[in-house]
Amino acid sequence: MTFKKRPSIDPKSACALIIQDGLVLAVARKDDPDAWGLPGGKRDPNEEPLAAALRELREETTLNAAPKSAVRLYVGPCPDKGGKETAWQGTPRRPPGEGAVAWKDWDHIVLGPFGDYNARLKRAYDDFERAYLATRRIG
Secondary structure, X not given: OOOOOOOOXXXXXXXXXXXXXXXXXXXXXXXXXEEEEOOEEEOOOOOOHHHHHHHHHXXXXXXXXXXXXXXXXXXXXXXXXXXXXXXXXXXXXXXOOOOEXXXXXXXHHHOOOOHHHHHHHHHHHHHHHHHHHHHHHHO
């Protein structure tokens, strides 16, 4: 039997998923303040996806996150990349010239402009949390 090598996905963009007290750190574009999504955007040439996610997080929310705590959570068929970031410094706020920054529930995130992608990311996050909690009960 011959197996075909699966093509690797080279994500063109990256986002950061930060959850606190059950709410998701969300951003809205200045030209569409009601469309909430995750901090993220296109990668620069030769930029690693994690570096892009952390850069976009800093640019869109002024937060500086700790790369050591990042967990690759999901690679979407877009191809986009999501990640879960669990440590950060600072208080999220709107940088000059950017849109809004706020803590939102998942319903706002999955209704935004990248709703299908964010819904898949939420499912991946839920799976990740279930697996993590299962290992905590075993260990």
